[in-house]
Amino acid sequence: MPTIVVEVMPKAELLDPQGKAVAGALSRLGKSQYTGVRIGKRFELTVDEVTDAVLADVRDLANEMFSNSVIEDVVSITVAGSTPLVHDDSLAVSIETVDEN
Amino acid sequence: MTRVGVVTFPGSLDDRDAQRAVRLAGAEPVALWHGDHDLQGVDAIVLPGGFSYGDYLRCGAIASLSPIMAEVIAAANSGVPVLGICNGFQMLTEAHLLPGGLIRNDHGSFICRDQVLRVENTDTAWTTGYTTGAEITIPLKNGEGGFIADAETIARLEGDGRVVFRYVDVNPNGSINDIAGISNERGNVVGLMPHPEHAIEEGFGPDTSVAMRNGTDGLTMFTSAISALISA
Numbered sequence: 001m002p003t004i005v006v007e008v009m010p011k012a013e014l015l016d017p018q019g020k021a022v023a024g025a026l027s028r029l030g031k032s033q034y035t036g037v038r039i040g041k042r043f044e045l046t047v048d049e050v051t052d053a054v055l056a057d058v059r060d061l062a063n064e065m066f067s068n069s070v071i072e073d074v075v076s077i078t079v080a081g082s083t084p085l086v087h088d089d090s091l092a093v094s095i096e097t098v099d100e101n
Numbered sequence: 102m103t104r105v106g107v108v109t110f111p112g113s114l115d116d117r118d119a120q121r122a123v124r125l126a127g128a129e130p131v132a133l134w135h136g137d138h139d140l141q142g143v144d145a146i147v148l149p150g151g152f153s154y155g156d157y158l159r160c161g162a163i164a165s166l167s168p169i170m171a172e173v174i175a176a177a178n179s180g181v182p183v184l185g186i187c188n189g190f191q192m193l194t195e196a197h198l199l200p201g202g203l204i205r206n207d208h209g210s211f212i213c214r215d216q217v218l219r220v221e222n223t224d225t226a227w228t229t230g231y232t233t234g235a236e237i238t239i240p241l242k243n244g245e246g247g248f249i250a251d252a253e254t255i256a257r258l259e260g261d262g263r264v265v266f267r268y269v270d271v272n273p274n275g276s277i278n279d280i281a282g283i284s285n286e287r288g289n290v291v292g293l294m295p296h297p298e299h300a301i302e303e304g305f306g307p308d309t310s311v312a313m314r315n316g317t318d319g320l321t322m323f324t325s326a327i328s329a330l331i332s333a
Contacts, residue, residue, distance in 0.1 A: 010204075014249060015275070017209040065166070068159055068195065070202035070250065 002050045003080040004058050008067040009040035040075070041066070050079050103128040103330045105323075106143035108173070110135040110164045114151035115186065115298060122298040123147070126323035128330075135167040144330045145182040145226075146173055148189025150242075150296055160203060160245045161191030170196055182226035182326045183290045187243055190282070190292030199283055199292050200258065201250030206243070207275025215307035215316070216241035216295050217269040218281050222262050225288040230325040236269055237318035238307045239300040241281075246294040248276035248283075258283055266293050297322040 010016045019038040026034045043066050047054055055077070062074045105123040107130055109116040120130035131143050135153075140146065153164035164170070170192070177183045177198050185193040193199040206212060217238050220231040231237070250258070255277055258264055266282035274294070282293025297319025300306040306316035 014204065015207055015247075017205045017207060021209050065162070066158070068162065068202055070194070070200075071159075071204055 001046050001048065004045045004047060004050065004055070005076070005078045005080055006043040006045070006058065006062045006066055006074065007040060007076045007078075008043070008062070008072050009038060009075050010072055012038075012073075014071060040072075044080075055079075103145070103327050104131050104141075104143045105129070105145045105147060105327065106131045106133040106140055107147045107149055108133045108135060108169055109149070110151070110153035110167060112151050112153040112155055113149050113188070115296065116149040116151070118296075118298045119147045119149040119186065122301045122320065122323050123327075125301050126320055126327050128323070128327045133169060135164065135169050138168050138172055140169070140172045140176060143181075145326050146176060146184070147298075148173070148183070148185040148192050149298070150187030150189060153188055153192070156245070159191075159195065161188055161193075161195045164188070165192045165195035174198060177285070177290050180287060180289050182330070184227050184322065184326070185290075185292035186296055186298060187246070187294055190294055191245070193290060193292040198290050199285060200254045201248055201283070203245050203294070204247045204249055205245045206247055206273070211242070211244040212246075212273050213240070213242040214271075214273065215239070216271070216273060216281075218266045218293075218295060219269050220265070221267055222265045222284065222288075224262075225265055225284045225291050226326050226329060227291045227322045228265060228325055229329060230321040237300075237321075238309070238316050239295045239297050239319045240307055241273055241295040243274065243294050246274040246276065248274075248280045248294070250277065261286070265291055266295070 016038045023037040067074050105128045107119045123130040191203050194202050220235045223231050223233045263284050265284050268279040268281050272279045284291045300316045300319035303315040309316045
């Protein structure tokens with residue numbers, strides 16, 4: 001079953017307290033090479049068939065439901081090749097990038 | 102008798118407190134259900150606090166897409182007074198009835214405290230009973246109460262006097278300009294993070310200098326809307 005993946009991130013200019021907390025933990029572990037952490041969301045939508053109509057609908061959902069444009073950006077919508085028994089992002093084909101920061 | 106609807110969503114916590122506040126303010130509370138397309142002819146609506154849908158997706162986001170929200174949005178746009186408290190405020194922003202959004206508190210922790218607010222606008226449906234500049238104390242309890250909006254929206258809210266409540270002494274969650282509550286342009290829709298329904302009856306409210314737990318500063322929010330509806 002094909003899977004469409006939508007990724008949403010908090011807006012770059014906004015404080016991301018979750019990312020900040022993880023960054024603090026990394027720093028306490030002595031991992032000073034990581035100067036920042038931001039945490040976003042990944043939605044995986046399983047469909048019977050990927051069609052232009054489905055992709056258009058996902059684009060609308062991504063902008064109107066999966067994200068809130070006041071606080072978040074949709075950073076990618078991709079179609080994964082097959083049933084993601086193994087997550088392998090190298091197989092993913094990017095079809096659109098919205099509001100890439 | 103004036104009838105005020107309180108919508109219960111899956112995960113609402115303060116719906117019955119809001120109903121009790123409506124009753125103590127002199128109106129009849131009407132329990133409304135998120136899954137209905139029926140406001141039962143109420144004169145005003147409260148979206149209560151809680152954690153609808155476990156705060157999944159974003160706070161208030163899934164609730165804002167509930168069946169009854171179609172009717173709530175239509176009623177709000179026709180001038181019916183709507184008050185969103187905490188999670189209800191988050192729903193109002195998600196439903197685009199109020200601008201901006203609420204994000205996780207800047208310090209990362211849930212906060213629960215008796216909070217002093219300044220009433221900045223006494224022309225809204227829910228604040229006519231206060232005097233401008235009055236400082237009131239009502240409980241605040243949230244994890245995602247940081248109000249944010251883009252600079253243009255903040256300037257418009259400030260310029261139009263749509264900042265209804267502002268945090269005093271302590272900004273508990275990183276809200277821009279200490280904003281605790283705002284209204285729509287018309288003034289019938291108000292959202293705020295603190296909980297007026299928890300400060301309505303002596304013995305059950307915040308501590309005051311007079312006695313423990315006898316703060317009732319939140320009651321005026323309910324009596325404001327109800328008295329306006331009675332005189333209308």
